[in-house]
Amino acid sequence: MNVLRRTLSFLPKQIQFRQTGINTYERAANEIFERVRKLRETADQHVPPKLFVVERIATLRDRPHWEKKICELMGLSHSRRERSCSIQKKIGTYVVMPNTPHVCKLLWRIKHLVRVKPVVFPDGLPTPEEYTGTHLDRYGVFRIDQSLQVDERRLAPAPDLERATLTGREIAKPMHLKWMNSL
Incomplete structure (x- = not known):
């Protein structure tokens, strides 16, 4: 690059930049794109989470009405009906x-008001029979606990009564x- 500059040193600066194609923004963008391309090639296929x-x-308080409305739509603030019930x-x-494009767009608009964590399933996805013995904590870990499994025979009413x-x-x-007699 320095050799090219020395050979073109007799030209005015504007012509030098046009001829050599030196643009710092373009160069920085290309470097970033190259790094991302290399990371994508070396990394395993990352599956985006299904739930947040x-x-x-x-x-x-003191937030614009559109942010309050988005929080109300998502269930993060009380609605008018809940407010009337003192909830x-x-x-x-x-x-x-x-994890849908619409929800991501709404989350982007209130990103300064919320914390978003992906839901992970370390024990695998539950089957419909295992729904009763599951637990989702606030950190996004969805666990299947065998001790919480409910026996269907215990829940069924006795047939002779x-x-x-x-x-x-x-x-x-x-x-x-x-x-x-309560007094």
């Missing part, structure tokens, strides 16, 4: 969201006695 755990880490969702609220039906009078008398 999204946790709110900042308050929504509050504070900092630390987390939800599980799918009939369901008792109570009349209004049978319910009202003990409730009236509890009401009168």
Whole structure:
């Protein structure tokens, strides 16, 4: 490169740069692209996560209305109906969201308000029979715990017992006695 500059030293600077094609932005961009290309060739095929755990880490006070609306859509802040029922969702609220382009676009707009972690399955994906014995923690680790597995035979009602039906009078008398004796 220096040899080329010395040979073209008699030309004005503008002509030198045009002829040699020296552009620092282009050169830096090409170097970055080359590094990325090499990393992609050497790295194993990375599969993007199917689910994200999204946790709110900042308050929504004094934030623009569109950021509040996005958090409400994702379930990270209370909706109007929840507000009327006195349900509050504070900092630390987390939800599980799918990895879709639409969700990623929304997350990009509120990236300063949330922490996003991929959901990983170290024990493998669960089958429908294993759904009852699973646990997803706030760090995005989805575990299958055999000790939490529920036996379906224990949940089934006993076949010989009939369901008792109570009349209004049978319910009202003990409730009236509890009401009168509670003081």
